Amino acid sequence: MPAVLSASVPSQTFEIRRFDAPVGAEVIGLDISRPIGEADFARIHRAHLDHHVLVFRDQRVSPADHVAFSRRFGPLEIHVLHQFQLKGHPEILIVSNIRGEGGEPIGLGDAGVYWHSDISYKPEPSLGSLLHAQELPSEGGDTLFADQHLAWEALSPQMQARLLPLKAEHSYLAKYEELRAKNPWRPKLSPAQIDQVQPAVQPVVRTHPETGRKALFVSEHFTTRIVGLPPDESDALLAELFAHSVKPEFVYRHRWQPHDLVFWDNRSLMHLAAGTPDHLRRKLYRTTVKGDRPR
Ligand code: OGA
Ligand code: MN
Numbered sequence: 100m101p102a103v104l105s106a107s108v109p110s111q112t113f114e115i116r117r118f119d120a121p122v123g124a125e126v127i128g129l130d131i132s133r134p135i136g137e138a139d140f141a142r143i144h145r146a147h148l149d150h151h152v153l154v155f156r157d158q159r160v161s162p163a164d165h166v167a168f169s170r171r172f173g174p175l176e177i178h179v180l181h182q183f184q185l186k187g188h189p190e191i192l193i194v195s196n197i198r199g200e201g202g203e204p205i206g207l208g209d210a211g212v213y214w215h216s217d218i219s220y221k222p223e224p225s226l227g228s229l230l231h232a233q234e235l236p237s238e239g240g241d242t243l244f245a246d247q248h249l250a251w252e253a254l255s256p257q258m259q260a261r262l263l264p265l266k267a268e269h270s271y272l273a274k275y276e277e278l279r280a281k282n283p284w285r286p287k288l289s290p291a292q293i294d295q296v297q298p299a300v301q302p303v304v305r306t307h308p309e310t311g312r313k314a315l316f317v318s319e320h321f322t323t324r325i326v327g328l329p330p331d332e333s334d335a336l337l338a339e340l341f342a343h344s345v346k347p348e349f350v351y352r353h354r355w356q357p358h359d360l361v362f363w364d365n366r367s368l369m370h371l372a373a374g375t376p377d378h379l380r381r382k383l384y385r386t387t388v389k390g391d392r393p394r
Contacts, residue, residue, distance in 0.1 A: 108136035115146045115153075120351040122246045122368065124150040131155060131360065132164035140171060147227070148310050152244050152351065152363040158231065159358050162188045162384060168360075169229045169386035176218060176225060176387040179271065179295050182286050183207050185384060194230065195382035196375055204284045206382065211372035213274060214245065214345055215320035216365045217387055220271040222299045225365040226390030232359045236379035242353045243345075243371045244363055247314035250344040251304060254315075262315075265303040265328075267337075269321040271296035300326060303340075305393040307366050315344050316393060318369055344369065366390060 113128035124146055129139070147153050160168075162185055169175055175190040183206045185191035193206030218225040230242070251259070272293070279285040288296075303325065305316040319341045325333040352373070353361060363370060375381045 108134040108139075110136055110139050113139075115142070115150075117150055118351060121249060121349055122150060122244060123152045123154065123351040123353070125154040125156055127156050129155060130160075131158055131168040132160040135168075135171070144172075147362060147364060151246060151248075151367040152353070152361060154353065155360040155362065156356065157358045158360040160231075160360070162191055165229065165231050165360065165384060166190050166386060169388055172362075173226055173388045173390070176389050178385075178387065179288075179292050180207060180286065181292075190386050192385045192387070193382065194385050195234075195380075196377070197234075197380050197382055198284075202284075208284065209278055209282050209372075210385075211242070211320075211370060212278070212374070213318070213320035214341070214369045214371045215318040216247075216316065216369050218365070218390075219301060219316065219318060220269040220273075220296055220299055220321045223392050224299075224301070224390055226388040227362055227364045227366075228388070229360060229362045229386045231361075231384045232355050232357060233384060234380055234382040235355050235357060236375050236381045238376065239373065239379065240355060240375040240381045241373040242355070242361070243373055244351045244353065245345045245369045245371075246349045246351075246367065247316065247344060247369060248307075248312045248367055249349045250315045250346070251313050253346075253349075254343070259304075262303050262340075266300050266326045267303050267317050268298050268300055268323045268326060269318075270298040270323050271321065272298075273321055273323050298323070301393050305366065308391050308394070312367075314367055315340065317341070317344070345371070366393075 117124040178192040183193045194210045195206030196208040197205045217228045317340050
């Protein structure tokens with residue numbers, strides 16, 4: 100009997116090319132809106148684990164396609180800022196600096212202005228996020244990704260030993276009011292929203308559940324303190340780790356091309372919005388895949 104593939108989905112022809120950078124690869128020729136069989140999916144999954152951020156080029160796909168592809172990797176998170184959900188698609192968060200006719204924001208305009216890993220402030224943070232370009236500025240608007248496995252591996256054995264037993268608190272509220280003061284359009288959180296984002300305690304060093312590799316897991320955006328350390332010591336250690344974790348040798352800078360869909364691993368990377376000039380429009384759609392409790 101000839102070998103029979105379980106599903107009759109024909110495979111697609113696509114290439115995976117790693118970037119000339121510490122992390123990242125682009126996927127060329129795959130159409131995420133067409134059926135993806137088990138073998139193709141396994142290739143994508145493997146590449147995601149190997150490169151941590153995949154850039155699927157030229158995805159002229161609908162929000163429903165974006166959501167369906169994202170779901171292949173796990174259940175999706177609904178973001179606490181429900182104000183910025185895409186109509187009809189609560190799984191999509193609009194990331195945009197665009198204002199409507201009345202001056203009201205159409206999306207989260209200052210997403211990712213500090214280094215972070217998405218949803219690290221919940222007990223079960225995100226596995227990965229998928230950001231799809233809708234409208235890009237003619238300059239600026241890049242997204243940076245820093246490899247937290249490389250950051251961990253570059254630490255001295257003494258520092259590694261010191262960090263291994265530590266835990267840190269992460270809070271969505273850590274920078275919320277500061278950002279709201281700068282960007283008054285940021286919605287005031289309701290008591291129900293505040294309830295959803297109570298601080299979570301995470302290991303300072305996590306082990307990737309699929310590859311077994313260790314990664315640093317503290318961020319400027321959400322990590323407030325190291326549990327059990329006096330405030331001065333905690334502040335000093337966090338400042339040192341924040342500076343270390345985003346050194347240029349760990350970073351890939353993504354310059355967006357039209358219709359890029361970028362899928363990164365929040366268990367391996369931190370990311371940062373490098374910034375868009377105020378007068379230029381930028382709009383992307385984000386889905387967020389749920390992940391495991393870090394260990
Ligand atoms: C995000 C985010 C960065 C960017 O959507 O999670 O951090 O460059 N975005 O828009
Ligand atoms: Mn983010």
